[in-house]
Amino acid sequence: MTADARRTREELVECGRLIAKKGLVVGPGGNISARCGGLMYISASGSSFEEATGDDYVGVDLATGQLVDGSKKPSSEVLMHLACYRKRPEIGAVVHTHPPLAIAVASCGVTLEPLFPDFAAFLGEVPTLGYVIPTTRELAEAVESVIGGCDGLLLTNHGALTVGSNLREALFRTELIEEASRILIAARSLGSPRTLSPAEVEAIRNLGSEKYRKQLLEQAERG
Ligand SMILES: [Zn+2]
Numbered sequence: 745m746t747a748d749a750r751r752t753r754e755e756l757v758e759c760g761r762l763i764a765k766k767g768l769v770v771g772p773g774g775n776i777s778a779r780c781g782g783l784m785y786i787s788a789s790g791s792s793f794e795e796a797t798g799d800d801y802v803g804v805d806l807a808t809g810q811l812v813d814g815s816k817k818p819s820s821e822v823l824m825h826l827a828c829y830r831k832r833p834e835i836g837a838v839v840h841t842h843p844p845l846a847i848a849v850a851s852c853g854v855t856l857e858p859l860f861p862d863f864a865a866f867l868g869e870v871p872t873l874g875y876v877i878p879t880t881r882e883l884a885e886a887v888e889s890v891i892g893g894c895d896g897l898l899l900t901n902h903g904a905l906t907v908g909s910n911l912r913e914a915l916f917r918t919e920l921i922e923e924a925s926r927i928l929i930a931a932r933s934l935g936s937p938r939t940l941s942p943a944e945v946e947a948i949r950n951l952g953s954e955k956y957r958k959q960l961l962e963q964a965e966r967g
Contacts, residue, residue: 753798760793768841775819788816823884842903845925850898
């Protein structure tokens with residue numbers, strides 16, 4: 745195994761543990777991947793984030809989709825992950841989880857809108873895809889049809905998917921989606937929340953300090 749592959753697996757193990765700790769999945773739900781050269785390392789089928797070790801993340805060739813490193817079967821959502829990397833050559837990681845409040849919001853047909861600055865700075869648009877049976881080619885194609893124009897999306901009656909330049913950034917976007925869902929549910933229980941306007945969102949995205957924070961996230965994994 746190369747040093748890069750070992751490091752990628754270590755980062756995946758750590759990211760998976762954080763996902764479990766933060767309650768973004770239950771049991772063997774969800775799957776994550778990270779780019780390593782021409783491969784992506786992805787959760788093995790049936791593995792749980794809580795207990796996964798490096799061997800539970802296997803290398804799949806991004807061009808052919810074939811398993812090339814590891815003895816376990818890749819996650820059943822392998823096509824969805826491949827679609828993201830093929831559509832977005834610049835991304836380095838994909839995080840797919842089942843965050844409870846995000847599922848609640850999506851299942852009620854509600855779209856997440858920018859209610860706070862971090863959402864605007866790190867996500868912007870978060871489309872909600874209609875229900876598609878998990879693990880199918882149809883789901884991969886549905887994700888592929890929107891992931892070119894967003895960094896996070898909701899899957900109705902299923903969960904969330906985010907991408908990023910690295911695992912840290914992709915996970916942070918998932919956490920923001922769950923936080924936005926929590927805030928939206930709280931706000932709607934009180935009344936009709938005010939949403940940041942497109943001009944206000946644009947102003948936040950242009951803030952120097954926000955750019956700095958983005959750079960921090962991107963550099964964190966490079967050490
Ligand atoms: Zn899922």
